Amino acid sequence: MNLPTKYEPKQVEEKWRKYWEEKKIFVANADSDKPKYSIVLPPPNVTGILTIGHVLNHAIQDVLIRFKKMQGYEVLLLPGTDHAGIATQNVVERKLREEGKTRFDLGREAFVKEVWKWEKEYHDRIVTQMKKLGLACDWTRERFTLDPAYARAVKHTFVKLYEKKYIYKGEYIINYCPRCKTVISNEEVEYEEENSSLWYINYPLKDGGYITVATTRPETMLGDTAIAVNPHDKRYKNYIGKVAILPIMNREIPIIADKQVDKDFGTGAVKITPAHDYNDFQIGIKHKLDRIIVIDKNGKINKNGGKYEGLDRFEARKEIVRDLTSLNLLEKIEPHIHSVGHCSRCHTTIEPYISTQWFVKMADLAAKAKKVVKEGKIKFFLPRWEKVYYHWLDNIVDWVISRQLWWGHRIPVFYCKDCGEIIVSEEDVKKCPKCGSTNIVQEEDVLDTWFSSWLWPFATMGWPDQTEDLKKFFPTDTLVTAWDIIFLWVARMIMSSLEFMDDVPFTDVYITGLVRDEKRRRFSKSLGNSPDPMNLIEKYGADGLRIGLLLITPEGKDVIYSEKSIETGRNFLNKLWNASRFILSNREEQKPGIEDIALKRIDRWIISRITNTIIEVDNALNNFRINEAVKII
Ligand SMILES: [Zn+2]
Ligand SMILES: [Zn+2]
Incomplete structure (x- = not known):
C-alpha cells in the first residue's frame, strides 16, 4: 500500500464523494425492511452562500445520519433550498438597479422570469458548496420550495385552511411609500437616525387639569384615539381611566394603561394613533380602539383631518404646531434624534398605513402544537427551549401571510370583476362559477416564505399525495436548527403537520447555538468578520472543518469560533491518517478479523x-x- 505521508484532504474527499454518488450510498430506499431514520435538512436560501453557521448545522445532521446508517438504519437526509421571497427579490432588484431599472419597468411576468434565471445560477452555487461539505444527502430527492409539485402542496394548504375558515382577510398596519405608491416590506425599509424634535403637548382633561404627552409626529394627533401610560408609572396612577380632550379636534379620548409604554420616553404619557403607528396599532388591538385614518395614500391629510384637509403631512405638522402654540397647549420642543424609516427605492419617509392583508388564525393551531410538546411527543434538546416555545405559543397573534412581492407563491384567490365573487381554488380560474364572466383577476400578493417552508417535512416527500416516501420516512426523527427560528419555523412546522398529517413532523428538535467570533459578536456582512467555509475547506479539508467546529461546539450553547480549532481538526485527521499508514504498512499480509489470533x-x-x-x-x-x-x- 502506497499512501502519501501526509493527509491530502482534497484527493481523499473528492474520491469518496464520487464513490458515494456512483454507488448511490446515500440514496434512500422506501421499500427497505430496515427501520428508518430520517432528517429533512433546513433549506438554505437559494441566493445565500454557505456560512459557518450552516456548516455547524449540516455537520451535526451528517454525524447523526452516518451514525444511524452504521447502526443498520435505512437513512434519509433530504436536502433542498428555499426560494426566500424577499431576499431573492431584493438581490435581483439590486441587479436591475445597477442597470437603472426597477421591477416596475419590467412588469410582473418578465421580472419573475428574470428571477428564475438568477435562481438557477444561485442554486448551483449553494448546492455545489453543500456538496463540498461532504454531506450524506440523498440528492435524488432534492427539493425547492417553489418547484411545481411544492407549489401544489402550498395551494392545497391555503385552500384547506380557507375552507376551514382559518384564513381570513383583515386590516393590518404596513409600510407605505407615498411616492412609489406601494406597500414596502419591512426588509425594504432603511432606517436612519434623524435630527428631529420632540413636541410636548398638553391635552386638557375633561374634569380639569391636563396631561402632557411627548410625540415625534404632532400631525398624526388628528387621528388620536387614546392616551397611554405605563401601568407601573406612579406619576400617572390617578390618571388611568380618565377622559382627555384631544386639542383642535375637541374629541374625547380615554387614558389607558399599557405595559408597552416606555416610562422613560418624554413624559411617560404618549398619544395613541392606531392608524398611523406600528406600536399604537398593536395597543389599539388590545384595547379595542378606533382606527381613524387621517393621512391618505398621497401623504396628504384627508377629510378626517378637519381644517387641515388637503395639506401635505409635513405642511400639516407646521400648521398644527403653530395652532397649538396659539392655543397655549404647546409645553416645549426638544431636539430629538430618532430612527426614521425610508423607502429603499426612493428614500421617501415611510408612512405606516392600514391595509387589507391575509391572515391565518393561530389560536387552535397553537393549542395543538403546545399539547404535543407537553405530552412529550416532541422533545427539545436542550429542554430549556421548551419554555421559549411555550412562551411564544401563549402569546401568539394571527399570522400575516400576504406579502406585496412578485417572487413567491401567488395567493390562489381569484376575483370576478363583474359580480364580485371571490373564488379560492387550487386550479387557475378562468371563468366565474357564479355569473359566467371571464373577467377574472388573481390576487396580486404572494405568500410569506414561511407559508411554504412550514410544510417542509412532508411536502418534500410528495404530499398531498400519499407516497411511499411518506409511508416510510414520515414523521422524520430529528430536526436540527438554530434557536432564532423556533417561532418562525419550528413551531409552524409542528402546527401544519398536526393539521394536515395528523402527526408530529419530527420527534426530536436539536437546537444549536449561534456561531460567534472571539469577541462574541455575531458574524455579519457589515462587520466583515465572517469566515468563508470554502476557503477553510481549501485549507483544512471539509472533514477538518467539520470536526474542528464540532470540537468547540458546547451542547446547545453559542460557539466561539477561531480558526485555530479548525487547524486542530485537520491535525486530528492527520493523526488518523498516520495511524492507518502505520497499520497498513506493518500488517499488509494480515486479513482483518481477530478470531484466529492468539490475543496478547x-x-x-x-x-x-x-x-x-x-x-x-x-x-x-x-x-x-x-x-x-x-x-x-
Ligand atoms: Zn418610494
Ligand atoms: Zn362573477
Missing part, C-alpha cells in the same frame, strides 16, 4: 479500550451530545 494482554487491553469508546460514543450520540462524542474519540 496488550491486544486485549486495546480491544477493551475500543469497545468502551464505542459504547461511550453511542451513548453520547444517542443523547445528542455530539461535542462529547467527538472528544471521546
Whole structure:
C-alpha cells in the first residue's frame, strides 16, 4: 500500500464523494425492511452562500445520519433550498438597479422570469458548496420550495385552511411609500437616525387639569384615539381611566394603561394613533380602539383631518404646531434624534398605513402544537427551549401571510370583476362559477416564505399525495436548527403537520447555538468578520472543518469560533491518517478479523479500550451530545 505521508484532504474527499454518488450510498430506499431514520435538512436560501453557521448545522445532521446508517438504519437526509421571497427579490432588484431599472419597468411576468434565471445560477452555487461539505444527502430527492409539485402542496394548504375558515382577510398596519405608491416590506425599509424634535403637548382633561404627552409626529394627533401610560408609572396612577380632550379636534379620548409604554420616553404619557403607528396599532388591538385614518395614500391629510384637509403631512405638522402654540397647549420642543424609516427605492419617509392583508388564525393551531410538546411527543434538546416555545405559543397573534412581492407563491384567490365573487381554488380560474364572466383577476400578493417552508417535512416527500416516501420516512426523527427560528419555523412546522398529517413532523428538535467570533459578536456582512467555509475547506479539508467546529461546539450553547480549532481538526485527521499508514504498512499480509489470533494482554487491553469508546460514543450520540462524542474519540 502506497499512501502519501501526509493527509491530502482534497484527493481523499473528492474520491469518496464520487464513490458515494456512483454507488448511490446515500440514496434512500422506501421499500427497505430496515427501520428508518430520517432528517429533512433546513433549506438554505437559494441566493445565500454557505456560512459557518450552516456548516455547524449540516455537520451535526451528517454525524447523526452516518451514525444511524452504521447502526443498520435505512437513512434519509433530504436536502433542498428555499426560494426566500424577499431576499431573492431584493438581490435581483439590486441587479436591475445597477442597470437603472426597477421591477416596475419590467412588469410582473418578465421580472419573475428574470428571477428564475438568477435562481438557477444561485442554486448551483449553494448546492455545489453543500456538496463540498461532504454531506450524506440523498440528492435524488432534492427539493425547492417553489418547484411545481411544492407549489401544489402550498395551494392545497391555503385552500384547506380557507375552507376551514382559518384564513381570513383583515386590516393590518404596513409600510407605505407615498411616492412609489406601494406597500414596502419591512426588509425594504432603511432606517436612519434623524435630527428631529420632540413636541410636548398638553391635552386638557375633561374634569380639569391636563396631561402632557411627548410625540415625534404632532400631525398624526388628528387621528388620536387614546392616551397611554405605563401601568407601573406612579406619576400617572390617578390618571388611568380618565377622559382627555384631544386639542383642535375637541374629541374625547380615554387614558389607558399599557405595559408597552416606555416610562422613560418624554413624559411617560404618549398619544395613541392606531392608524398611523406600528406600536399604537398593536395597543389599539388590545384595547379595542378606533382606527381613524387621517393621512391618505398621497401623504396628504384627508377629510378626517378637519381644517387641515388637503395639506401635505409635513405642511400639516407646521400648521398644527403653530395652532397649538396659539392655543397655549404647546409645553416645549426638544431636539430629538430618532430612527426614521425610508423607502429603499426612493428614500421617501415611510408612512405606516392600514391595509387589507391575509391572515391565518393561530389560536387552535397553537393549542395543538403546545399539547404535543407537553405530552412529550416532541422533545427539545436542550429542554430549556421548551419554555421559549411555550412562551411564544401563549402569546401568539394571527399570522400575516400576504406579502406585496412578485417572487413567491401567488395567493390562489381569484376575483370576478363583474359580480364580485371571490373564488379560492387550487386550479387557475378562468371563468366565474357564479355569473359566467371571464373577467377574472388573481390576487396580486404572494405568500410569506414561511407559508411554504412550514410544510417542509412532508411536502418534500410528495404530499398531498400519499407516497411511499411518506409511508416510510414520515414523521422524520430529528430536526436540527438554530434557536432564532423556533417561532418562525419550528413551531409552524409542528402546527401544519398536526393539521394536515395528523402527526408530529419530527420527534426530536436539536437546537444549536449561534456561531460567534472571539469577541462574541455575531458574524455579519457589515462587520466583515465572517469566515468563508470554502476557503477553510481549501485549507483544512471539509472533514477538518467539520470536526474542528464540532470540537468547540458546547451542547446547545453559542460557539466561539477561531480558526485555530479548525487547524486542530485537520491535525486530528492527520493523526488518523498516520495511524492507518502505520497499520497498513506493518500488517499488509494480515486479513482483518481477530478470531484466529492468539490475543496478547496488550491486544486485549486495546480491544477493551475500543469497545468502551464505542459504547461511550453511542451513548453520547444517542443523547445528542455530539461535542462529547467527538472528544471521546
Ligand atoms: Zn418610494
Ligand atoms: Zn362573477
